[in-house]
Amino acid sequence: MRLRSALLAGVPAIAVLALLAPAQGASTMRPPPAKLEKLPYSGGVLVARGIRNGTIQLTASHAAQGAAIVFPSLNCTPGPCALPNKEFSTGATQPVDETPIAVNPNNSKQLIAGGNDYNCTSTSYRGFWLSNNGGRTWSGACGLDVPGESGDGDPVVGYDLNGTVYQGGIDSGGVSIASSTNNGTTWNTPVISNTVSGSFADKPWLQIDTNPNSPDKNNLYVSNTMFASNSDTTIYVSHSTDSGKTWSIVAASPTAVWPNFVNQFSDLATGPDGTVYLTYLNCPVSGTCAGQLSTMYIQKSTDGGKTWSSQVAIGKVTLAPAPCGAFYGCLPNTSERVSDIPVISVDNSGGTRSGQLYVVEYNWTGSYMQVQVTSSTDGGATWSTPVPVAPKSDTHDQFFPWLNVDGRGNVGVTWLDRRNDASNINYEAFGTWSSDGGSHFKTNVQIADTPSDPFNDGFGSGFMGDYSGNAWFGKKLYASWTDTRNGSYSQGEVGGLKR
Numbered sequence: 001m002r003l004r005s006a007l008l009a010g011v012p013a014i015a016v017l018a019l020l021a022p023a024q025g026a027s028t029m030r031p032p033p034a035k036l037e038k039l040p041y042s043g044g045v046l047v048a049r050g051i052r053n054g055t056i057q058l059t060a061s062h063a064a065q066g067a068a069i070v071f072p073s074l075n076c077t078p079g080p081c082a083l084p085n086k087e088f089s090t091g092a093t094q095p096v097d098e099t100p101i102a103v104n105p106n107n108s109k110q111l112i113a114g115g116n117d118y119n120c121t122s123t124s125y126r127g128f129w130l131s132n133n134g135g136r137t138w139s140g141a142c143g144l145d146v147p148g149e150s151g152d153g154d155p156v157v158g159y160d161l162n163g164t165v166y167q168g169g170i171d172s173g174g175v176s177i178a179s180s181t182n183n184g185t186t187w188n189t190p191v192i193s194n195t196v197s198g199s200f201a202d203k204p205w206l207q208i209d210t211n212p213n214s215p216d217k218n219n220l221y222v223s224n225t226m227f228a229s230n231s232d233t234t235i236y237v238s239h240s241t242d243s244g245k246t247w248s249i250v251a252a253s254p255t256a257v258w259p260n261f262v263n264q265f266s267d268l269a270t271g272p273d274g275t276v277y278l279t280y281l282n283c284p285v286s287g288t289c290a291g292q293l294s295t296m297y298i299q300k301s302t303d304g305g306k307t308w309s310s311q312v313a314i315g316k317v318t319l320a321p322a323p324c325g326a327f328y329g330c331l332p333n334t335s336e337r338v339s340d341i342p343v344i345s346v347d348n349s350g351g352t353r354s355g356q357l358y359v360v361e362y363n364w365t366g367s368y369m370q371v372q373v374t375s376s377t378d379g380g381a382t383w384s385t386p387v388p389v390a391p392k393s394d395t396h397d398q399f400f401p402w403l404n405v406d407g408r409g410n411v412g413v414t415w416l417d418r419r420n421d422a423s424n425i426n427y428e429a430f431g432t433w434s435s436d437g438g439s440h441f442k443t444n445v446q447i448a449d450t451p452s453d454p455f456n457d458g459f460g461s462g463f464m465g466d467y468s469g470n471a472w473f474g475k476k477l478y479a480s481w482t483d484t485r486n487g488s489y490s491q492g493e494v495g496g497l498k499r
Contacts, residue, residue: 030455031059033324033335034462038288040262040327041227042203043337043466044098044116044153045170047459048125051118058094058118059458080499082431082447083476087483088129088138089492094118095458096127097490098465101480104159105210108473109134110183112165113480114155115492116465117142118458124151128167130184135478135494144178144190146171154466156206160218164243168193168206168222175204175224177244194238194249199226201236203466207268207276211348214274216304220244221276223252223266231258235266235280239305252278252299252308259285264328265341265466271355272348276301277380278308279342279359283319283328290322290329296342296361298380314342314383315374318364329364332397333425334454334461338362338369341467343402349409353437355379358411360389360403368424371398371415375438389432389441394419397427400465400481406472410435410499414447414470414479426451429468429481431497447495450485457482458489465490475499 034056036046050056089096096115104110109132117127120142129140144167145151152170156177159165165184168177171192178190194201204224209216220240225233235253240246256263266280278299283289296314301307319340320329326337340362347356357376362369363386372386390398394417401415414431418424428448432441457464468481476498483493 031460034459036326036337036462038325038327040264040289042154043339043463044125045202047116047463048152051121056459058121080442080445080497082445082449083478083496083498085449085493085495086135086138087491088113088131088480088494089115089117089127089140090138092117092119092127092491095489096492097457097463097482098153098155098467099480099482099492100155100157100467100469101471101478101494102157102159103471103473103478104163104165105161106163111135111478112157112159112167112184113138113492113494114157114167116153116155124169124171125153126151126155126169128155128157128184129492130165132183143167143169144176144187146173146176146190146192149173151176154204156204156222158206158208159210160208160243161210161212162218166206166208166220166244168204170201170204174201175222177206177220177222179244191244191247193222193240193244193247194224194236196226196236196249198229201226203265205267207270209270209274211270211272211274213272214270216274218243219304221268221270221305223268223278225264225266232256233258233263235263235278237268237278237305237308241304250305250308253280253297254311256282261285262289265339267341267343269344269346271346272350274304276305277344277346277357279314279344281340281342288322288327290319290326293318294340296359298344300380312380314359315386317361320364320369331399331454333423336454336461336464337466338399339466345403345405347405347409349405349407351409353409356437358403358405358438360401360413362399362401368395369397369399371401371413373403373411373413373438384438387438387441389413389415390417390419390430390444396421396424400468402468402470404470404472404477411438412470412472412477413441414468414477414496416468416481420451426453428452429479429495431477431479433477433499445497447479447497448481448483448493452484454484456484456487456489470496
């Protein structure tokens, strides 16, 4: 692809992050963290830039070992129970991180998961894996690029109501989307979903309207941050009504003017009536956004993405501080960059809370990152006081949350959590759900059966992605996350819970 050889005009020419000393009590044998530029781009873009310009070296050299997989009965009495863990990126010999997941709404046996795949450095920096047996086995390949272009990671996945599966991510010309009608056996040539002259696309998300009664069912929507040549940022949303063959793009958000503010980390959801909801972070810049009191915004479209409402504040959050120098904050005791994505989902159950909106995010309490959920019963006009998903006793860092609502209105949340490590370094994936509209959350379920050390991410705790993922089918909440149990480099892991 065209190497982005210079920083965008107006962005401070801060070279690279200083190396962070190992955390107190950490092994002195741990490798130094990867050197990433201190820029407001997504982590996947920064790592791809570093690999291309030689400031980041890939050092992993053996296939992931993983733990032996056992498939116990899921007839747990009483429930809930954790689903068995499975590495979906089997065979990868370099790091895999940033792990969206989707399940075919017509077939619970068919799933797709994605990742920033650093085995794919000659193409898209993305990998995609599919399962035809409910996640027991997976097969995959490097992601597809638009002919003549190559990518920068940031994978997105999804299924429509026809069972067509989609993959995509950042290409040099915009955000590309490819489709398959046979669950990934063959793929159609990818298409650029959006492009803006003089800008480049960052941090996309794909949402497909899978509401059977929606007037816009099977519409595809892609949101992303557009960085203009002067570093101003605007959230754009493109939409397709023909399974991704052609696209229309609209500037949805107001423009955040650099160097005062940045828009970043957008997400999308669709309601039972076809309304499309867009969320994103807006943070004030004081050198960086780290540690800043920031605003989560929502906008909506009631005409299939053609026009968008004015922005409404969901609420304020404080981003984690950045002793490691990352633009949006650092995971404490490491050099891991952390994002704060206001992940949104809608109750499409047709029940008493049908149409209710939910957003999950983290807030820096002053001592740790706390995952919380807020909700709206009036289409996003007003929002509830945020409710923590973990018990009060959990005062260790909680990060990379994801959220979805099942067909009965249960609100499922998964995240990474350090509660089992007194040193606040190692983490496991956890999950829970709410059956009362987000007012209370059930007892947390540890869904990772093995802890992960972020210093084993393959980048010296420098990068483990910007997001995780989850998806409901029936009573099962499938979850995907960045896992380092092999002791050498990150891999894509899938598990979850059965409520």
